[in-house]
Amino acid sequence: MSSVQKHLKGIHVDHCKNTSGCPVTPITLPEKVYIPMSQHIGAPCQPTVAVGDHVKVGQIIGDNTAPVCAPIHASVSGEVTAIEQKMTAQGRVDTVIVITADGKQEAAETVVPPTVTNKEEFLSAVRASGAVGLGGAGFPTHIKFNPKNPEEVDTLIVNGAECEPYITVDHQTMVAHAQDIADGMKHIMHFLNLKKGIIGIETNKPDAIAKFKELFADSPELEVNELQQQYPQGAERVLCYESTGRHLIAGKLPADVGVIISNVSTVLKIEQFLKTGMPLVTKSITVDGNVIKNPQNVEAPIGTPLTDIIEFCGGYTGEPKKIILGGPMMGRAIPNDDVCVVKGTSAILAFDEAFAQINPETACINCGRCVKACPMNLVPTAIYKAYINKDLDALNKYHAMTCMSCGCCTYVCPARKQLSFINGNLVKGFVNSQGGKK
């Protein structure tokens, strides 16, 4: 039976972790920051400041009373000089608060460690910290921490897999802040009444694994899960199975199988908020790619223009033709570099023309490489063909809605078909437009 297998399938991609030895360096303070009001899944924030207001670091500048929403804070101190519509890193036009920095970086009066004694206070502290899923999904963390079935949830899984090529920022964060991350795990487990805490780290980060093993030595409830080096170990469903043996079937939430999954950076930000009261106002980012002069890991205020960060890294050495926000497997290519860092930005990768070439598609030869690669045990080429034929029955038969767009099939396809894009995005749109038989 194919369902009785020790590991889920996946692929081996060149790691290209060129920046793995680079500690996170704070960048020079930008002159202006552009902070979008929608940096998470859920209701966008409404600006709570007006043009001309003076703001301090950590002060709330956008919020919304809708249940699924996380507040947004000023990342620099200075004056609000505009509230305008601008293209954001997510690829949509959004309300953006422009703050011109005064260079003082004064912390707001509200930045004091919160009093947290019970679950309610903990959840409101998590909300106040502005934490969202920093792995890229951007789901507000306080919602994730408050499942409908708290009594059935027993395990916290912290995602330190960092399976995307190039990105090393979580690795550096784990090495530098292992103690805080471990404390954060303990706090989350304590307040949410979770029995077990697992941090999943790929074995290409032995120093991080060693650090956590040492820290967890006298905490039997905490455990390091050494993940084999394979993409996509950091995908929620894969990590859940590899850590607990529980299958996260499409359409289910982690809480449905008794787990809460959080990125290491998210856990760290929550712990730092509990300790200092400073919310999520900066983001650590890997800057790499073959046209970046000095690839490195940087810490930038939320809203910093990409150009400021690239300038800090020595600028471009050649003409960039493709800039990716996030990793090369699931990241988003942007049409121009006139965008700013948001909470979900984990990497900025800039590449030259040779890298950016789009390979022409050829005919599917039915080689089955996509089938061997798919972590979800799908037949990607059959879904692709069913979509081309607009065959809803075949799409259902081949479980098309289970695709999580991890990109493994596209990576291995010798015919260069955009399988993952079609199966993950277009198919879902089509099935939903047809009444969405699931």
Next chain:
Amino acid sequence: MNKQNLIVSSAPHVVSPVNTSRIMLDVIIALVPAMAMAAYVFGIRALLLTAVCVVACVFFEYATERILKRPVTITDLSAVVTGVILSLNLPATLPLWMAVIGCFVAIVLVKQLFGGLGQNFANPAITARIALFIGFATAMTTWPLPAAQQTADAVTGATPLALFAKGLEVPSNAEMFFGTIGGSMGEVSALALLIGGVYLVFKKVIEPTIPVCFIATVAVMAILTGNDPIFHVCAGGVMLGSIFMATDYVTSPITRKGKVIFGIGCGLLTMIIRLYASYPEGVSFAILLMNIMTPHIDSLTVPALNGVPKEKKAKGGDK
């Protein structure tokens, strides 16, 4: 200054270096030992036949694509592979014009008229071999003897399977394995084909599932019917067919379970034809029949989702 007009495409932004041409090149490399062995056993005429088949296949592919106003895809090397494999299915002495007709059947009728690469439901080389076999029965069954065994008045002879069908004495297993026997160019040396097969598995071009199931089924059937399994595995097209033609991606199942069914089916049909039908050899018919079943096998072996038991899955489909 902001950088404008960057190239935007969907993720992932990196791809594996293996593309279709690279796969076809690996298959050609894997066929080199068999071609070398054919040249050694049958002389330079074998290489001439291969060259003619390759040129004809590439020409037919180019011409059809031009006539049908399709993009010309001869650089993907798939026509070269078809040419080489078809030539290995022929007697080395076959008149060249007959071989060209075979290439026409393979490329134009079986492949391009069904939509080109990836669209054909039957393996082009197998179908062309069968067409030639039926159309030119005498020429296709006049098997040259290995150059070393030829005498003044005996240049052709029966294949081991023909001898077997007539109940005559067959060559030793060692002769069969190393290939100093009569037969089509690619049938002679099991060893040379095996080397190619190991290369393909090593380069991850093919999975060993189909060849292993195919060969094992032939061996088991031979044992069950009281025949010599090694003879049946090394004789005729089992090696060539199982390693290079039954594993043709386009015409074999895509799922692991499907590959097992396909391999066993090929083995069963081969042995049934060999032992009970009027033809001495059944590999090409077996593969062709299983090619036709492939879409159905694939449709019946859709892999179950992770963590979803079978019965639950069936229910899920009705939702």
